[in-house]
Amino acid sequence: MKVFISADIEGTTGITVWTECEKGKPDYEEFRKQMTAEVVAACEGAMEGGAKEIVVRDAHDTARNIIASSLPENVKLIREWSGHPFQMVQGLDESFDAAIFTGYHSRAGSDTSPLAHTLTGSSMYIKINDRYASEFLINSYSAASVGVPVIMVTGDKGLCVDAMDLIPNIRTVPVSEGEGTSNISIHPNLAVKKIKETAKQAVSGDPGKCKLPLPKIFQVEILYKDNRLAYKTSFYPGARLEGTHTIKLECDDYFDVLRFLTFMK
């Protein structure tokens, strides 16, 4: 059993404001440790559930957040951005049996996390085939494109609800709930316990139940906050501007969606 873990930070237990997500800021250290503890819990649970090989992809901002020495010794860690369009799931391929996403967060245009956004923060929302797209959705389709089911996600409650809508049998660990610019969280140590237990159950269960069918056609829509970014993006091959702030793109290869999202600002 080979498991891939993609770890973000904005859905880490307790995290509420951007300075807590930013390397170099005094608030960051506490949440970097909690992010690491949650990834360690997912690794340990996965190993108890039967995972023999685990690759962790640090998937937030600098992609240099996780404290590597805290991870179990048999885990490999991917840091920094290569530029590959898989971005937050860079390194995921057909050789994996299952994927787990930790510290994930609500999508752009939602009100269920004070840190809600999708990819860059420059959009009001991104839609794929008329469905509001979270990073969870984008990365789950990437996983589906290489035949890997996403069996578990941790993060804010809004994201967990969205995840179950996309993948009904996925296991979730909701650790917080946003309300306006505030956040209500469970205790960080309890989150770690729940993540470990849930990862064990998810990995020892049937990953096939979480298989996500990949659509055959993709219609991508981005509503930009800034019309100037929309104008610039309209020159991406195949993209077109609708009105002043909306970009649309249609294609039949999911990798072309990822290619587009890699170049969007």
Ligand SMILES: [Zn+2]
């Ligand atoms: Zn992030």
